[in-house]
Amino acid sequence: MKNIALIGCGAIGASVLELLHGDARLQVRWVLVPEASAAIRDTVARLAPQAQLLQALPADAHPDLMVECAGHGALQEHVLPALARGIPAVVASIGALSAPGMAERLQAAAEAGRTQVQLLSGAIGGIDALAAARVGGLDEVTYTGRKPPLAWSGTPAEQRCDLSALTEAFCIFEGSAGEAARLYPKNANVAATLALAGLGYDRTRVRLFADPAVTENVHHVDARGAFGAMELTMRGKPLAANPKTSALTVYSVVRAVLNNVAAVAI
Ligand SMILES: NC(=O)C1=CN([C@@H]2O[C@H](COP(=O)(O)OP(=O)(O)OC[C@H]3O[C@@H](n4cnc5c(N)ncnc54)[C@H](O)[C@@H]3O)[C@@H](O)[C@H]2O)C=CC1
Numbered sequence: 001m002k003n004i005a006l007i008g009c010g011a012i013g014a015s016v017l018e019l020l021h022g023d024a025r026l027q028v029r030w031v032l033v034p035e036a037s038a039a040i041r042d043t044v045a046r047l048a049p050q051a052q053l054l055q056a057l058p059a060d061a062h063p064d065l066m067v068e069c070a071g072h073g074a075l076q077e078h079v080l081p082a083l084a085r086g087i088p089a090v091v092a093s094i095g096a097l098s099a100p101g102m103a104e105r106l107q108a109a110a111e112a113g114r115t116q117v118q119l120l121s122g123a124i125g126g127i128d129a130l131a132a133a134r135v136g137g138l139d140e141v142t143y144t145g146r147k148p149p150l151a152w153s154g155t156p157a158e159q160r161c162d163l164s165a166l167t168e169a170f171c172i173f174e175g176s177a178g179e180a181a182r183l184y185p186k187n188a189n190v191a192a193t194l195a196l197a198g199l200g201y202d203r204t205r206v207r208l209f210a211d212p213a214v215t216e217n218v219h220h221v222d223a224r225g226a227f228g229a230m231e232l233t234m235r236g237k238p239l240a241a242n243p244k245t246s247a248l249t250v251y252s253v254v255r256a257v258l259n260n261v262a263a264v265a266i
């Protein structure tokens with residue numbers, strides 16, 4: 001049986017616990033959050049009663065896998081030290097890697113601990129194809145993200161337009177994946193994932209729209225290169241607990257965890 005440390009117990013973390021609950025091949029032994037609200041305590045008591053709810057991984061704990069679904073700060077706080085201790089990790093907050101030096105520090109920590117960090121595909125598909133296409137050489141990768149206006153609340157989009165008054169699609173951002181990840185950290189994980197798998201932060205073009213005509217989180221990717229061309233549209237249903245997050249992100253985390261305990265991984 002594999003022991004799991006879960007970082008974050010919000011919209012994604014709670015749904016991950018729900019889906020892993022009862023799987024005899026693994027046990028969530030630690031849930032790490034900055035503050036254990038009553039809702040988090042209830043969720044953990046119901047879905048992972050054996051788990052310790054803590055702020056940091058104890059020095060003598062050695063999980064088989066750390067699962068990050070918490071936010072950008074969690075990479076610095078939990079993932080880097082775990083990797084350095086030899087604990088493998090899967091990470092959902094891919095936008096965090098756009099902070100200067102973070103990608104290099106993740107790599108150095110994993111090398112020091114002789115382990116591996118897996119960057120999850122999260123809300124987007126086709127990352128396998130894009131990363132494979134990169135081997136042959138990519139010429140162009142463009143990502144267009146479209147979410148309902150209120151999914152952009154609390155972001156710099158609020159300074160660009162009145163989100164609640166939009167009657168048609170409004171382009172809230174156009175630029176590189178690097179700028180997108182810095183300005184819209186909670187919404188630009190997909191842009192950062194595409195950049196890391198494909199042409200990098202500077203050469204991956206990004207357009208983000210607040211669109212009152214959509215009810216889903218719509219991700220569109222166009223890529224061209226030596227392999228040929230790829231066009232992909234995902235229409236992700238948002239999680240009820242957090243409309244900024246697509247439900248597929250939860251399934252992507254669960255898939256990665258299950259691939260760690262399954263005899264055949266896909
Ligand atoms: N790769 C992808 O496609 C996607 C990635 N994400 C990432 O997943 C993260 C979590 O998403 P949600 O669950 O929807 O957010 P949420 O806000 O519902 O939950 C975040 C949880 O993490 C905890 N937390 C925050 N900072 C922490 C820290 N430093 N250490 C430990 N716990 C911490 C919070 O207390 C809360 O329990 C987002 O911040 C985003 O970076 C989200 C959507 C898509």
Ligand SMILES: O=C([O-])CC(=O)C(=O)O
Binds near residue numbers: 185
């Ligand atoms: O969950 C999504 O649809 C994607 C998302 O928020 C992001 O790119 O960070």
